[in-house]
Amino acid sequence: MASALVELSKALADAVEHAGGSVVAIKEGGRSGVSGTVWQEGVVVAADHTVRGREQLTVGLPSGQTTSATFAGGDPSTDLAVLKLGGGSVRPAEFADPRQMRVGNIVLAVARQGKHGISASHGVISALGGEWRTWHGGRVDQWLRLDLSPYPGFSGGPLVDAEGKVIGVNTSGPRRSVLTLPKSTVDRVVKQLLQKGRIIRGYIGLGVQPVAVSEALQKSLSLAQERALLVVNVARGGPADKAGVIVGDIILSVAGHEVGGAGDLLAQLDPESVGQAIPLRILRGGKPSDVKVTIGERGGE
C-alpha cells in the first residue's frame, strides 16, 4: 500500500541522498568531524570556525574515499571558508531557486560524519527577512529563520529543500541555533576568497559613536535625521585623516545616505568601495561641510 506518508518518507530520504552526494566530511583530530558542501568543481565551502588555522585537511568523500584538501581562504565575518579538493570527483551541489522560498517550506539540514555517513534533520522555514549584518560585520543577503534542531557536525553542511536542492550553508548561531547563509551570499564570498584568499573590506580609519541631533539643529539645518555619528578617534595617516576629518566632527551622511549608527557607515565600506572617493557630509562647529574620503582597504598598506 503506497500511502501519502510512505511517499513523503521516500521523497525526503531521496532528497537527503541526492544532497548528500555533494556533502563531504571534514575530519578533525579527536572530534566527530564537521561537514563541507561541494559548491563547484573541486571547491568545498565549510564553516570558517571549524577549519580556521589549518592549511591541510583530510576530507571524506561521498564515494567513501578519503582525499586531502587545502585551505584557500576564510571570512570570519560570515563564518565561511573555502577549501580546494586535492583529488577525487564530487558532483557539485544543485541549487534551489531562492524566489520559490516560502514560510512553511520543509527544509533539511544534511551533514556527513566520517564513519557514520550521511545524516539529516528536518524542519521548516519559520520566517524570512531581508538583508542583515552579522556581529562581525559580514553582509548576508537574506535572514532565514528556521525551526530546525542543530546536531553535532552539521556546520558547513547544506540546508536543502524537499527536493534536495541547496538553499544555503549552515553554521552555528547563538544559543544552539542554526544560521543559514543563503546561496547568493556564499557565491559572493566564495568568488572573493578564490580570487584573493580573503574578503576585502573598505577602511576609513574612524572611530565613531552615535549621537542625537537636537531638534534645534534639525530645524536650523532642515535635517530629518534624529541621530548622527560623532567622530571619537581618527587613525593617523588613515583615509579620513588624509581628508582632514578631525575628532569632534559629526558625520551626517555618507555618499548621500544618512548615518545614525556604525552599521550605516559599515554598509558603505563593502569591497566595491575600496579606492573610491566618497563624500562625507559633516558638521563642524555647527556648520555643515563636505569632505571626500578615498576608501582604503582594511589590513592594507
Added chain:
Amino acid sequence: MATAAVNPILSAGISLGDDLAEVAARLREVTVQVLCGPGCGSGVIWRPDGLIVTNAHVAQTPHPAVLVGGAGQFDAEVIAVDRRRDLAALKIRASGLRAAKVRDPVSLRAGELVVAVGNPAGMAGALAVGMVHAPQAGRAWIQADIRLAPGNSDGPLADAHGNVLGINSMVVAGLALAIPANRVQRFVDRLTI
C-alpha cells in the same frame, strides 16, 4: 455536471493526516504500558504469545503490571534482562495478541520519516513524528531527529508503514537513540521459551 474541484494539495494533506493516524493506531495496538512504581514505561508486543520487549531500566521489579490496550491489565514476568544493551523481555499469559511488524533497519536511509509511540507522563499512546538522522550510528543505535519526552522511551520507533525499527532507549543532545530491531531480535532469539 462537473463536481467541485478538489485542491490536489489539500487532499494530499488530508490523506497524509489519515495515513499518519492509521500508522499511529496500528502502533498503539502493539505498544503496552509497563507500570513500574511512580513513573512508568512502555513496551512493544514482540510475539502474539505475550512476549513483550522493553528497556532494562523499565523492568525494575520481577513482576511488573502491564496494560495492554483493549485486553486489560496483566501480571508480567521478567524473563530476561540484558543491562548492557538496556533490553528486557517480559512475558504475559496471553495468546493471539497483535504483535509488532518488524523491519530490519539495515535498509534504513537518513531522511526517512519515523514515528514513535510512548507513554510520557502517563499519557498513553502519545505520538511523535520525526526523521531518521543517522540510520545506524556505529551499528549500536538508530539516531532520530524526533522530540521524545521521558516515558516516550522504551516504546517503538517505526517507519512510515508502521513497521517497528527499534526500541527508543534514550535522548542524547536532543537526538533520540533507538536500539535497532535486528539487535532486539537477536536478544529475543536467545530466549529459550
